[in-house]
Structures are given as C-alpha cells and as structure tokens.
C-alpha cells in the first residue's frame with residue numbers, strides 16, 4: 337500500500353548543553369539546513385533539549401520563525417500539584433513543544449520506569465496535545481537470546497494499553513536497541529527493519545492496517561551521517577532518534593539531509 341510518512345529526524349540532547357549552548361546549537365543547525373536549502377516538509381527536524389533549555393529554544397524558534405520543531409525528553413504522568421521535580425504536560429504545551437520522548441531506555445534503566453508508568457505518560461502527553469515519541473527496544477541479553485521482537489512488541493502493547501486508535505495514529509515510535517545506544521555499535525539495517533516492521537504489524541493488530549501504515553517508526557542507536565542512509569533505506573524505518581551526533585549541529589544537519597548522501 338502506498339503510504340506517505342514524512343521522515344522525522346529527532347535529536348535527543350539528553351543531559352547536555354545549557355540554555356546558552358542550546359541557542360547557539362539551534363542557530364547553527366538552522367543555518368546549516370538553510371544553506372543546504374533543506375525542505376522541512378520532506379524531512380521534519382526536531383530537537384529534544386533538557387527542560388531548562390526549552391524556553392530559550394521556544395524564543396529563538398518563534399523569533400526567527402524557524403521551521404524546526406522541538407520537544408521534551410520526559411513528562412510527568414500527573415496534571416499538577418505536589419510532585420517536586422516533575423514537569424507537566426500543560427507546562428510543555430505552554431512552551432510550544434510538539435514532541436515528548438517517553439520510555440527512553442535510560443529512564444527505564446536508571447529511573448525504574450515501568451510499562452505502567454510509561455502508559456500513563458503516553459496518555460498524559462496526548463491529553464495535552466503533545467506527540468509522544470515512544471521509545472522501545474531490547475537489551476543485549478534479550479538480543480543474544482533472539483527475543484528482540486517479542487520483547488519490543490510487549491513494550492509497545494503495554495505502553496499503548498487503552499490508548500484510542502485515533503491517538504495511536506499520530507504517535508511516533510522509536511526502536512532503540514539498548515546495546516546500540518551510545519556504543520558506536522549500530523544495528524544493521526536488517527536488524528532495524530526486522531523490529532520496525534514487527535512494530536508496524538502489531539500496530540495493525542491493535543488498530544487497523546491503515547492506521548499502522550501511517551505511523552512513523554524511527555530507529556535510534558549510534559546513528560551518524562555515515563550510516564543513516566542505509567538505515568533509512570529500510571521500508572519500515574521512517575527516521576531516526578539521534579543522541580550523541582545531534583549535539584554537533586553540522587553533523588545532525590547532515591543526518592537530516594540523508595537523501596543528499598544517497599544522490600551524491
């Protein structure tokens with residue numbers, strides 16, 4: 337079935353760059369993309385800075401009328417109140433966020449986030465008009481046992497429990513094998529396709545195939561300008577969630593311009 341899915345390149349800065357560095361990084365990124373005459377309608381570009389940078393990024397994006405979009409790296413499941421350190425969906429929406437990453441493996445591992453909590457966060461994001469970038473993926477032991485597909489699909493199903501099909505239709509899912517994150521060990525294009533294709537199949541079972549065919553499934557894990565084109569050539573990979581390489585605006589611009597590597 338011919339389905340148009342606009343690729344998304346999202347840069348997850350993790351706990352890097354203060355609010356001044358954020359401004360200069362976004363400026364350099366937008367200049368690089370402008371110099372390359374980047375078509376944002378053809379490949380959407382997003383950055384996910386730390387919470388403390390969001391107001392600065394919002395001011396720059398609004399002031400300079402930049403076409404790139406931005407989001408947060410996490411969200412509270414709560415609406416408001418006595419939850420010290422938490423950031424609500426309403427706060428993120430007020431800052432003009434488009435996206436919010438939910439369930440990143442670093443939050444699952446270092447902050448004990450359960451599938452139940454991740455499901456609550458997905459529902460909180462939708463309640464405030466934010467688009468979740470739901471992160472899923474297996475660790476090395478699961479991969480070695482050959483259980484990467486069943487493990488990842490179980491995460492997807494748990495995160496989307498009781499989420500209506502019309503919301504699932506707008507979600508972004510990022511498949512990030514944990515063993516490939518920040519290690520330089522990128523999954524092969526075939527590895528990425530195996531799991532991304534399986535994610536689309538399970539979305540078809542949860543909703544229907546026309547919904548599944550419209551959902552963007554990203555790959556994340558040691559993506560760089562030198563390997564992005566091969567990964568993007570896979571039929572069920574619709575973009576990348578980029579960590580370390582997104583801190584270098586020129587490198588991230590090259591990743592967003594992956595099509596130029598193909599035609600170069």
Ligand SMILES: O=C[C@H](O)COP(=O)(O)O
Pocket residue numbers: 348440512516517518519520556557558559577578579580581
């Ligand atoms: O959110 C991004 C992923 O964790 C990938 O990080 P990485 O590109 O540094 O491997």
